[in-house]
Amino acid sequence: IAGITQAPTSQILAAGRRMTLRCTQDMRHNAMYWYRQDLGLGLRLIHYSNTAGTTGKGEVPDGYSVSRANTDDFPLTLASAVPSQTSVYFCASSPSGAADTQYFGPGTRLTVL
């Protein structure tokens, strides 16, 4: 079934540890995005990529990094996790960039202790 997959579904992580959240899409969409969703704050953009090989910073990029080596994969790395990064993380993609509708993956629930 075409769509976006994210892994892991949930994770509990000790502060200071490094963690990579995985995102893969098989729709051949050019653009991909990472959001975090916190109660009362809505979805906030962390990083985005308009096409393979390029990335950009969103609203809340500090403490996170991304790479886009190919069209399908867009991993998000927390170099040294802190409790304030406890959140639900959603990956999204859109066909040809920011002008299109975005489609979301199922999310990763991350708890940093």
Add this chain to the structure above:
Amino acid sequence: GQNIDQPTEMTATEGAIVQINCTYQTSGFNGLFWYQQHAGEAPTFLSYNVLDGLEEKGRFSSFLSRSKGYSYLLLKELQMKDSASYLCAVRDGDYKLSFGAGTTVTVRA
């Protein structure tokens, strides 16, 4: 930055109509989206408005007034499965998408 406001919660009865308002202030405007998000699930696309007026899709309609910075999502003939959060999102002049905090709609029997 962007400022997007929508009510936190709304409650309605099965079969009724509910209107969720969204007001926004953005630097530039390139469209407004409504997403539905059931608890513990991903947001799913509902509607898109870029021109003023009403867009209708079955039981759901969305309205936009660009001059007023205002949109609403109208849910008709409410069903229990419509209990969810509804997210208003605005695409600004740089084509970045900003989301409101969401409106949780509870449908009661």
